[in-house]
Amino acid sequence: MNKILVSGKIEGIVLKSNDPINFLGTVDKKTGIISDKDHTLFEKSIKNSILVFPSGIGSSVGAYTIYSIKSNNTAPLAMICKKADLTVATGCALANIPLITISDKEFESIQTGMKILLDTDSTNPIVHR
């Protein structure tokens, strides 16, 4: 089911991960680069991307990490998940990063490199450009 957790309107390029993300300890706060060797996004930067991933995992303190990367200008422009978890939800709320959840089918249809417009006020919040 589609949910709007944090509203906003932004255009950007998708960076997609099929792995969940543990923001505490996986993301370098200074650079926004994923530092976990076992993660599919290892060595990729999430900075200024539309980050698409199934859900967040791990400690709720990870919400502070999301706040930190926003303060350091290394945060994604927006996040899109399949499932809403409290860590990512509160982290995006703290940092004012737009966050929505989408269906499995929509999730499958989005790929890294796509340019999309996210507008949470629209009846069709994701528009491919």
Place this chain on the structure above:
Amino acid sequence: MELTREEESALKGEQGEIMQMAYRILVATGEATDAEKLIPIEWAHLSGVNYNTIGDAGEEFLSKISKDARVKVKTTLNPMGFDIDNVSNYKLDENFISKQLSIKNSYETMGVIPSFSCIPYEIFDIPKNGTQVAFAESNAAIHANSYDNLKTNKESAFSALASAIVGKSPYSSLRKEDTPNITIQMKVKDPNELTYGMLGFYAGKIGDTSVNISGLAQMDQRQCKAMCGGMGTSGTCAKFNFGEGDSNTEKIDFDEKEMQTVHDELNTSEKGDLITLGSPQLGLDEISDLTAKLKGRSFQKRCMVFLPRTVKQQAQKIGYITELERAGCEILSDCCTCLTPLISKDDVDAVTTNSIKGAFYLKNSNGVGVNLKSLKEIVEDETR
């Protein structure tokens, strides 16, 4: 979620940035947990106090928002990393101490009561039955729902803080009528507080938001706290319903076999180099009982005793603290075994404790071995 016109206006930023952020947190939490609205709460209890857990990002965030944010309802606070009265006895660096004091200062500036306790249900008056509160500390949320007739979700540090600032919380899960689909049948004979801690830990692993629990004998406060602490550690579950539940619920036994599995997971050492008591922190009854049990005996190794400052002050007046110090106890207020920076694997191989919650964090966060013993065994084996 349905918001009132005033709530919509706050979310748009018409009541300032802090209110906007607080509403953003409540809406994001509410949407994630399928709440249809916000409801007023009368008391918030915050986690996210110990510098050991929230780090620089947390310290900076709190310092920034404390300039403008003020809490609207009674708000109490979880333990921090140390007891300022004796922090110099421990190997903590200046950076840790100054960052921790900054966090303390930020919360006080926001109007939070500096209780530094994970047992608010024991040191503050409990409001009338059915009162909606917002407790972030897991053992406190479970105790509030299960024993104190209050209603709270297992809040995150952020939803509790936002609830404190706004005076409202998302109306979701445990705030509504909740019928668990699992009943745990307690089968272990002659349980002590360690047994109840393991029962709670087991229940937290298999329950979703709440579980029924049957077969419990009369329990004392120590045992109730142990069960809540255990459950809060292992999962998302935040309420015990006492009784069998209806016939549709799945029945699961907690017997010697299940207990042994939990014991094997958490008990990693044959003996400890030091003892910790208190996770959750000890209340006055437990301090009184410990004093009585010691009866002139002394610990043969270090024994750290964690309790809230208000309990320490009461215990001092009665003379318990003098007696515990005579027995060799290190008395620590404002902090707790759970996520303590005062125990390091550089100095200690293993810790003896009667707390399942403490054991979990000692093992996983401090990286030390854990030796589980009931308080009775600790007094028998470790004092002379």
